Amino acid sequence: MKIVHVLTRLLRAGSEENTLACCLAQARHGHEVLLVHGEEYDPRLRASLTGALRVVTVEKLVNPISPSRDISAFGRLTRLMRDWQPDIVHTHQSKAGIVGRLAAREAHVPGIIHGVHILPFVHVGSGQRLMFLAAERLAARFTRAYIDVSQAMCDICIANHLGSPDQHHVVHSGFDLARFANARWPQEPHLLLGTAAGEPKPPVVLMLAALEPRKRHVEFIEAFGHVVDRIPNVRLLLAGDGPARSDVESAIERSPFANNIRMIGYHSEPERLISLADVCVLTSMREGLPRVMMQYLAGGRASVVSHLPGVEEVVRHGVNGIVTPAEDVGAAAAAVADLLENQHHRARLADGAKRTDLSSWGLESMCESVEQIYQSVLETTLSPARPDKARIRDRLAGQTFGLH
Template sequence: MKDHVMRLAVGSSARGWRVAIACPRDVYPQDSDSSRYLLEAGVKLIPLSLPGRISPHGDLMAWAGLIRILGRLRPRLVHTHGFKASMVGRMAAATFGVSSGYRPVTICTVHNSIAGQFGSGSRAWNLAKLVEKVLARSTDGVIAVSRALEREYLELSHPSAMLVTCIPNGIALERFISVPPGGGGGVRLPSDVEPPGDAGPPGDVEPPGNAKPPGDLGSPGVLKPGRGPVVGTVARLIPQKGVDVLLRAFPLVREAFPGAELVVAGDGPMRSQLQALAGHLGIGARVAFTGHRNDIPALLRTFDVFVLASLSEGMPVSVIEAMASRVPVVATCTGGIPEVVEDGVSGLLVAPSDPGQLARALIWILSHRDEASRLAQNAFEKVTSRFSIDRMVEDTCLFYQEVFRRKAKQAACES
């Protein structure tokens, strides 16, 4: 999400908007590449302490701090991102409007499913729905990053006085297109220190799940010399991302490809738990947990197949990045993923929480390299035409103007 906000801020600044980002200091640390990139683009960074979890005292302090920031800046527009920041930010904007008589236009972007975040039917989910219904009354516009999230939001809040639209995430395509195959992500694979196993491809493998490849599947491709295929994922290590499902699927992949290796790029609170699970499953020596990476474009080009095993999703940037890198994709059929990956056309889709089906999809991709290359090329053509940063920024700025026009029209009717 922080990359999305950064790219949107820089793109909006280039289009004539004066932009300030209020966020915790560790989001864009001082003297980091991201903070320099923002400052050079004319974007102002304002430190704001905002706890990651619900914290009555911390959230109250953030709310008060935002009201002071709004008083200094008096912005025309407040654009919030993510459930927690949107909750505190919209409350602050509404309070500032009442106390000062000047309420900025308020827009929020929905990046994730509330049901996926809090668990459908849980007390937290019911509370989140109630909060959103209340805040919707003082919200002028909502951007959902996928059609699935747009539908969920419309069902949740039943908005009448606001505009709701879908603007998919965009990526900096040139960062991924320019990296050559085998781009040298610098990750230390188990085969770099151990003799590789038998990497030979299996015999005939049935297409998994609902995949609909054409009749002529071609012969299996040639694996990289000296080692088996590399299965990779890029994800935050949290329950929602289903990395445990991928780990449970991987022993089945190893039965078909004994030399196969798994790269898990990303960090999060489940890292030690997932490493322990890999050891318990007997695959610890064949799984590389890389932690956070700053070289994702190069790393992706070392993968033979990219997999995202999420249980719920909004619009996963990692899938779009893999498709832009011409890496075959296997992903779960949840949230906004089917809006990016068309099963059997630009990748393979499987059911969430099904290690067996996930393994069959991965084995099929690794067994039919020519067909996998066709899927990857279709995916590349799709994302390069629909998921650029420029398109996302342009559509967002046009939405800003549309909301302003609607507000002006409403004010004229009321006067």
């Protein structure tokens, strides 16, 4: 089977991790996989894919709305798909989801699938909502299937007439569960925390998130003073990288509590950072059901997370985490301070996290489910009315789906 994945950005964030896991699994199982991404990417991440995947950059594919660039990206993607003749085009992220599906339709790709990691019309102004909904409804006309990261994403799509219920499939964003459950502290943790070697570990708060405005690092840094007032030796670790890095650095410089905050950038072993933390936090305003929440749970740590669509599917307030209003970063900071001061409550939440059933978030489960959806979509194209049915049948013949 020939598969094209299209991303707006190739950075170190949840939707990219999800997509790359699928791409690499599909390539290992003998499929021809092409990953296409837009102008914004991490060169080191892209270089790490050399030899494993074919990767193409479409420079005109950008995150902001830009009619001239969007039209150019549409043309480039259409030509690429016509030349490559994929069986499946699987789009991810908002802009790639629209432009990529339009190009796939123009190139007569039989299986057009969109991955719903986030919904662009949620928690935005009314004008943006109408514009994004119109674009999504246009693309929905020729989308064969949706892969939603949570049931809430699925429900919102259906409520807004984006695909029928039978077109939607909930597949959780998988990762290596054992890696997080069995993690140990990083080597030389004092270097990360800015403490002296041999000094007892101070209370540690971890935010593991790409540096993007919607994650609200700046707002949490501004509210973090309330935590320091109550726990003076606390450390806040900000792990991640992204386009808002300079804004986050400036917020730290402005903060009177800058000595309590450590921005460590991208870390290749996030499970070790979670192991080091006493409390983990995520203050996102807008996204799907983020996998980092599950990584906090898999690592067995008490966490404070925003009330995002679908969070209740896994995080139970007061049982395995604390859920605070998405619009209230101050409430998140207060909850973090409460947990740091209450060891018994913190231990009870950590125990609840360890007991959480995360089996549907396993990496193999995710990859197998995605391939089964591909197979189902392609099998429905094998009707006498479709001129490309022989080509698709030939590619399906002898394919083994699933990971065993």
